[in-house]
Ligand SMILES: NC(=O)c1ccc[n+]([C@@H]2O[C@H](COP(=O)([O-])OP(=O)(O)OC[C@H]3O[C@@H](n4cnc5c(N)ncnc54)[C@H](O)[C@@H]3O)[C@@H](O)[C@H]2O)c1
C-alpha cells in the first residue's frame with residue numbers, strides 16, 4: 563500500500579513526519595481520497611508558530627493542512643456520485659447535519675463542526691483522507707488538481723463576497739491583498755462589481771492585485787484611519803463612498819478605515835481574523851446605518867460556485883501558485899509562507915511525484 567506519511571505538529575516549532583495507518587471508511591457514505599496537493603493557510607502557520615488560535619489549543623500532536631485536492635481511491639457502498647479515479651476538491655469541515663444551524667442551511671456555524679487541522683482534529687497533510695462523499699467536489703476536466711487545492715481559500719472569498727451582497731455595477735473596497743483579499747477582489751469582479759479597490763501596506767502585493775483583479779489600488783499610509791479613508795475615496799473616485807467594504811486583513815487600522823470608506827447605507831464584512839478585540843468606529847456604523855456582517859469559512863453552495871468560477875475561466879487561481887514542493891520539504895514551504903516570500907505554495911502529497919527541475 564502507498565505511504566500515509568503525515569506532517570505532524572507536536573508543539574510550537576516542532577514538526578515531524580509520521581507514517582500513520584491508512585484511515586478506514588467510517589460510513590457507507592464515505593470515500594477514501596489520496597491527497598495530491600495541499601496549500602498552506604495562515605492558520606496552519608499560526609498553529610506551527612504558536613500552537614493555538616484563540617481557544618483552539620494544540621494539546622496533542624496534530625496533522626496540519628486543510629486546503630487540499632486529491633483522487634478518489636475507494637468509495638463506500640452508498641456512494642453514487644463519485645468513483646475511484648475522480649479528482650476532487652476536499653471541503654475540510656464536517657458539520658453535524660442535525661442542529662438548528664445545519665437545518666437552517668448555515669452549516670458553517672454548526673457548534674459541533676469537525677474541521678481539519680483545528681485541534682484536536684488532524685488535517686490533510688497526509689497520504690490518505692476519509693471524507694463524506696458530499697464534501698468532496700469533483701473537478702471538471704479543465705480544472706487541475708493544483709487548482710483544486712486553491713478551491714478552499716476561493717470558497718472563503720466566495721462566502722465573504724456573498725455576505726457583502728455585491729451587485730453588478732457596484733464599488734467594492736478590499737482591505738488586504740493576501741490570498742484571501744486577492745480572491746475576494748476577483749470574486750467581487752466576477753459578481754459584476756465595476757470598481758474594486760485593493761488596499762494593503764505592501765506595494766508589491768498591490769502591483770499583483772492590480773494585475774489579478776483590482777481596478778484600483780491604494781497603499782495604506784501611517785496616518786489616521788479617516789485620512790486613509792478620505793484618500794481611498796478620492797483616489798478611486800468613490801464619490802459618496804464604497805457600496806461595500808471587505809476586511810481581509812484583520813488589521814485594526816484597516817478595519818477602522820473601512821467604516822469611513824463605506825457609503826451611507828453601505829455594507830461592511832469582517833473576513834479578516836486578527837486581534838479578538840479592537841477599537842471600532844461604532845459611531846460611523848450607527849450614523850451611516852451600515853450593515854455589518856461577519857463571515858466564517860464557507861457554507862451551502864460556496865465550494866460549488868468556487869469551482870464554477872475556476873472552470874469557466876472567470877478566476878485564474880493558477881496565478882497565485884508560486885511553486886510546488888515535495889512532501890519531505892513541507893517545513894521549508896511553511897517557512898516561505900511565514901517569511902511572506904510567496905502567495906501560495908503547494909505541498910505535493912507523499913505519493914505524488916514532483917518535478918524538481920521546475
Ligand atoms: N473568515 C474566515 O473564515 C477566514 C478564512 C481564512 C482566513 N481568514 C483570515 O483572512 C485574513 C486574510 O488571510 P490571508 O491568508 O490573505 O492572510 P495574509 O496575512 O496573507 O494577508 C493579510 C494582508 O493584509 C495586509 N495588511 C496588514 N495590515 C494592513 C493594513 N493596515 N491595511 C491594509 N492591509 C494590511 C498584509 O500586508 C497582507 O497582505 C487573515 O486575517 C485570516 O486569518 C478568515
Ligand SMILES: OC[C@H](O)C(O)[C@@H](O)CO
Pocket residue numbers: 603605680714715718859
Ligand atoms: O479557511 C478556513 C480557515 O482557515 C479556518 O477557519 C481557520 O482560519 C480557523 O479555524
